[in-house]
Amino acid sequence: MKALVYNSSPQSNRRTSPGSPHRPLVVMKFGGTSVANVERISEVARMALESQQAGNDVVLVVSAMSGETNRLLKLAHEVVAVPDTRELDAIAATGEQVSAALTALAISRHGGKGRSFLGHQVRIVTDDAFTKARIHSIEHEVLHEALAARIIPVVAGFQGVDSQNHITTLGRGGSDTTAVALAAALGADECEIYTDVDGVYTADPNICPSARQIPSLGFEEMLELAALGAKVLQSRSVEIAMKYKVPVHVRSTFSGKPGTWVIDKSRGLESHRVTGLAVDRRQTRVQLVAAENRSGLLGEVLGLLAELNMSVDMVTHSVLPHEPSRASVAFSMPTSEVHRAQTRLEQLGEEVKAQQVVLENNLAKVSLVGLGIRSDPQVSATACRVLNQEGIALVSVAAGELRVSCLVQDGQADKALNLLHDAFELGAENGDQPVEQRRVSNAGL
Template sequence: MKPTVISPLPSGGGALQNRRRPLLVKKFGGTSVANIERIRNIARIALASQREGNDVVVVVSAMAGETDRLLKLAHQMHPLPDSREMDVLASTGEQVSVALTALAIQAEGGRAFSLLGHQLPVITDSAFTRARIQRVEQGRLRRALAQGHIVVVAGFQGVDPENNITTLGRGGSDTTAVAVAAALKADVCEIYTDVDGVYTADPRVCPSGRKLSTIPYEEMLELASLGAKVLQVRSVEIAMKYEVPVHVRSTFSEEEGTRIVAREQVLEARKLTGLACERGQARVELLGVECSPEQVAEVTDLLAELNVSVDMFCHARCIQELTRTDISFTLPEGELLRARPHLEQLSKKLDVRVLRVSSDLAKVSLVGIGLRSDPGIAARLCRGLNQQGIPVSGLVVNELRVSCLVESRHADHAIRLLHDTFELVGESSVGELVASAPA
């Protein structure tokens, strides 16, 4: 694969030779490290970039399927395994990957060594299985780079202030890579995966989906939070906050991928960017809650205490009883098992008339710019789906997205239908980088 090379801009008077070497962070996902030959390919990519004059940090995930295998073992041992021990177990997948990758680089004639999350260290909070990064120590990394090493960092894992191993949630290697890039002020963070960029819709579901050449952080954040699997949402949050240039590209192709950039670097951006679908959703409805701010606050406080990520939250007065209100929200089905007993207990406390739970749903979302100011978009979405016999519920509209709930069995059809309805096949990019944008 042709390496990405970032050449420092000359500043005259021989200053070029005094400038630091460009620094690249390269993250490789599970499919990229699925077997020995693919790991050797990673080694060649990293070495080619280093030989072109770049300092290189490689972040790797566990080998494809390994994390699922480990989590399955935990559930075979205990139906509700302790989250701390789950992190100890799940983190071992990356330990294998970093060691093999470092060995592969050495076998190709390079200098490399691996670092686990606690060795770097990546300091996190203590929210096991979904920890958040507090800081990344740079000293060891910078010393190794200055000595000519390629440093191979374990993604997905960190260590809390009590020296407990933590993990960052599924897709957490993306977050590790962007956090390391932000800490080091890297010139670019390249996310290598099995797709060659960000598409207007998942091409495996919607063959007419088109690759975007660039996309602003804000739209990428919405797509990631609404089910697009290309990047973990927290990695996009960090990239946007610290203005980390991110390039999503394929491990198996030399093609340019999709660059995620600041909005001001995109010229003539399209209003509609793409579609995302988040399957495995459940909808919880608390019908007939006493109408007071305190009651609503108790529901939101419980969800915060459980650290449950909810969406499409709304409450409205009951038509039958004006002194009561209905509260509803969506959450992943995987979170429902943990949250349901607490919700049932709270429903009794609040004298809720009915607690209704609907599962096997999918959240389909159209992402773009200024969608709230164009009510015709939501109308076209609902009309298009209803005309095809796809019932829509739980519509939510804001500046960057229109989301609705459909039955999971209709999700793929809904994505293809909306992709054609809104003519997202018309262009291959959200916009072109302006001349002053970084390469």
Template sequence: MALIVQKYGGTSVGDTERMKNVARRCLAAQQAGHDVVVVVSAMSGETNRLLKLVAQITDRPDEREQDVVVATGEQVSIGLVAMAIQAQGGKATSFLGHQVRIVTDSTFSKARIKSIDAQPIRQALSKGHIVVVAGFQGVDEEGSVTTLGRGGSDTTAVAVAAALSADACEIYTDVDGVYTTDPNMVPAARKLERIAYEEMLELASVGAKVLQIRSVEFAMKYKVPLWVKSSFTQDPGTLVCEEDKSMEDVLVRGVAYDRNEAKITICGVPDVPGVAAKIFGPLDEKHIVVDLIVQNQSREGRTDLTFTVGKSDFLKAQEVVREAVKDIPVSGIETDDNVAKVSIVGVGMRNHSGVAARMFTALSAEGINIQMISTSEIKVSCVVHSKYTELAVRALHTAFGLDQPLPPEGATTVSETAALKGEKV
């Protein structure tokens, strides 16, 4: 007998028929002898609908109150799923975030989980109940409702799995696993049997929305075996797990894109110590996450500083920057939200050179101009005009051989390795 945490996303609970399907799956897992905790998201489109209501009231919502509104979508889902289980003869209890003390910090709209009280969940399980927990929401030390950022139910599920020392956490969604790229954009995308935590973390952080970044961080930290599966098929899905030697043989595991970033350039910044701190310090104080940063060699003591932020922080970031540069003699601020970031990820990059060059060649062959570049040990990202997103993703998918059937698990891609062996990117 195992303890399994299953998470069903918005599409999987998109209507009452789908909720009945979720109930059937949970009951099947329980009948197979497992203790089952199920984390559910709001019905698909519901969180966006709630955010639109907020926008109809104000374009500068108080973040605490906005969380009070958007957290309600999950409340509807847990009650309906619990009742669907009961209607099929099972026992079920639903819990809101605060009822299982999912305590977070007070960063409304992107709060971080600090602790979870597993006791009420264990108690309900011991009575033979399937426990249905609201994803995406928590409560801060003051008792205010908080939310964990878009896609946050994944993080709830993995955090609950870690708190319960569950045997597995299964994320059920509308695709049957993690693919080499978004299968809804590139039909040639291929499903991966396994992917290393680190690769999944990079893919999620560069836009593959199949898992929320923090859910992968939790899984990696607490070594939770994490499965991505379809709620509509019996496919075994993809296992996100520890890296092993065979994974390094594949150069690029996946291609991702992110249309959710916007670019800010501060022109003519004086090239003297302390200026970057004066700009990025206030952004940090406002909890604005800055992604790529590029600063060029200065000419005549001045340089341009370009960085990207999430689109939801774009207006706030512009205000913060304007305020921050009041005392700095800069020559102007330029903004652009018609950008997208395309990225390639793979642990195999650690041991191979030429990967970035191959990426740039593939983009240039399609006439795509690269605006910014960023690399890590296992990732290369390029910011391009947003109109090229799909073209860039398809070109990279082809250029790194991902359109071809994947080699069987454990097989080495010898020609690739031989051709590219050498220094790092």
């Protein structure tokens, strides 16, 4: 009876739900602000029923009520300074359990049929990396059965279960990943991510007043933006959407306006160089100074970090010009990760015989993202020139296929973001048109 989430061909995931083979299927995910209280939960129920009445089969995914996960984790840390991660997941997962059950009750109150499902009931099977587990498979027959009975399943986001039946969670923003993974598993026609913003912007509009909404962008660009600090979607959810060609529509719960489509989209040679900007605060630069320059030093360092399950970026390796037998390795990482593993980082310095381990805190990573970057070396040059002219010191710069990232002092991050947004004229209309994408019925939304 096991049904794996992922097949070798994305099209093979296309839905064959018993009892309703001709009804479009939409997965609707609602974040914490969308289910922040009973009134908003009631509105979510109404929206789900309107979509069902318009001719769609609907699966809901809900986050915990706004602030609830933080409250639960704070309780755990009041009991013990460093809680066991297995128990942290058991505690944190209860937030989504409450909102799923309340939403199912609200659907019933509005005259529909709703039923809540937790991660172990759908059976979202993950690995055992507590607090940031990855999905292996979804046994989704129970959802097909509910849909065939015209029931709206309300799935608790963010959570799963490992092979030993321990509760696991998928990391911050994990409800996005739950929703997109379910859409892939069920062969849904689209996945709608409802949040408190109208869509994806060229930059955070709270920081950059000239930022504008992007009607549509490709999976690759969205993945880079998410990984580099844009908070609209969890990066792992975009990875799944890209791999299995799940159309994702990011939109506001509150405005009813068209949002941003994230789709499989290719752009021609006339594409703008930069699509958008992201900023990732609370970054630390770690430098292993004057390590022994032995063969495979960089691979050794990255391998040891991987064993710690630590994600690093902006990696550099430089041989000391006055002492070729030694080299320095530097990388950036979230400051929260440094706090968790500072002792291990010091041990890492000893293992590679570094003369010193230097931690530089209070940094932020400001990144430009766009398909045009891969073919235009002027993007890096322009970014560095603009920031230097305005007196913003660059701690480090890294360029990739789709992005240029600049590590700056955190206090200068907002200024840097606005300067680059203006320099690349992202506030002006660039002629991008909404995607010609087949929509499912969504009258009334």
